[in-house]
Amino acid sequence: MGIITTIVEKFSSLSSFAYINSIPKIFVSDISSSLFCEWKKYLEIKYGTEETQDMIRGKMIHQDYFRYEHIDFRYADELLASGKELSFTMKVGFIWIDKDTGRKVMLSGEPDSILFARDGVKKITELKTRRNSEVHSSDVLQVGIYGICIEKMLDISLDKVELEIRVKNIVNDDEISKTFFLGDIKMETKKKLTDILDFWLAKREPKIAESSSICRVCNFRKICDRKLIPI
Ligand code: SF4
Numbered sequence: 001m002g003i004i005t006t007i008v009e010k011f012s013s014l015s016s017f018a019y020i021n022s023i024p025k026i027f028v029s030d031i032s033s034s035l036f037c038e039w040k041k042y043l044e045i046k047y048g049t050e051e052t053q054d055m056i057r058g059k060m061i062h063q064d065y066f067r068y069e070h071i072d073f074r075y076a077d078e079l080l081a082s083g084k085e086l087s088f089t090m091k092v093g094f095i096w097i098d099k100d101t102g103r104k105v106m107l108s109g110e111p112d113s114i115l116f117a118r119d120g121v122k123k124i125t126e127l128k129t130r131r132n133s134e135v136h137s138s139d140v141l142q143v144g145i146y147g148i149c150i151e152k153m154l155d156i157s158l159d160k161v162e163l164e165i166r167v168k169n170i171v172n173d174d175e176i177s178k179t180f181f182l183g184d185i186k187m188e189t190k191k192k193l194t195d196i197l198d199f200w201l202a203k204r205e206p207k208i209a210e211s212s213s214i215c216r217v218c219n220f221r222k223i224c225d226r227k228l229i230p231i
Contacts, residue, residue: 002077003120003154004090010153011091011108018106023095028109028149031196032142036214038199038206043220050219057170058129065127066112080118087115087123094152098201105200111146121150123162123179133169135178140165144189147182159183 001009018025034041066089076086093108115123126143128136143163151158164179198204209215212228221227 002074002080004073004076004080004086004116007090007092007150007153008073011093014093014095014106014153015108018095018104021104023104023106025093025106025108026197026200028093028107028142028145031107031145031193031200032138034196034199035138035141035192036136037209037218038196039208039224039226040218040220041199042206043224047220047223052219054129054131054170061129061168061170062112062127076116080116083118085115085117085122087113087125089113092146092149092153094149096197098197098203100203101201103201105197107145107149109142109146109149111143114150120156121154121158121161123164124150124182125164125166127166127168129168129170131169131171133167133174133176135165135167135176139167140180140185141189141192144182144185145193148186148189148193151182157183159186 017023030041071088076088079086089110089112091108091110093106096105096107097103098105111124112127113123113125114121115125124143124146126139126146128139140163143165147158147161147163159182161182162179163182163185164177166175166177168175199206208226209218209228215221215224215227215229218224218227221229
């Protein structure tokens with residue numbers, strides 16, 4: 001079976017297993033976005049979030065950059081076998097078992113782009129759209145977890161796989177890109193993931209932002225009673 005078909009079928013069987021066994025699913029994007037303030041994530045879950053103009057713009061930019069149409073995965077594997085490189089988005093995930101409690105959660109997500117070649121995965125890319133040209137540590141965490149997901153699905157080391165974060169500045173249209181290897185960040189990613197999952201598994205209270213600059217741009221600052229700035 002080809003690599004793309006393997007990932008598709010593995011994700012499908014993991015999802016079925018999680019569903020049958022009532023294992024909760026957590027999105028990788030939610031894990032990474034809770035890095036700066038877990039309390040904000042709690043408020044988001046409780047009150048929901050409104051789609052902003054920046055989010056709508058971000059979605060349009062993603063549509064322009066990446067291929068989201070349906071792909072015949074078996075045909076894609078044939079193309080890879082013939083030497084062609086292909087990149088597209090697909091669902092990835094794995095089941096996390098908490099070592100203290102034995103509780104299970106399914107981590108699941110969809111990287112913006114995975115580049116495949118005949119010899120396997122070459123690059124995972126995540127695009128961010130924001131009002132500055134900065135790569136955030138949450139971006140590195142997100143793309144690192146995607147890499148770990150694919151490693152676990154394929155049961156191989158992807159230390160040499162390139163991870164790319166592109167940031168598109170929606171104010172001035174500038175674009176920056178930062179790349180590194182999964183092997184460079186894997187240990188740190190696992191450490192952060194373990195810590196954040198303690199929050200998601202309700203093993204501890206949510207952490208709040210460490211800097212007032214995070215509260216200053218937070219959508220919940222008006223109702224949040226833990227903010228680090230005056231209203
Ligand atoms: S205002 Fe600050 S503490 Fe409150 S949710 Fe937002 S980022 Fe977190």
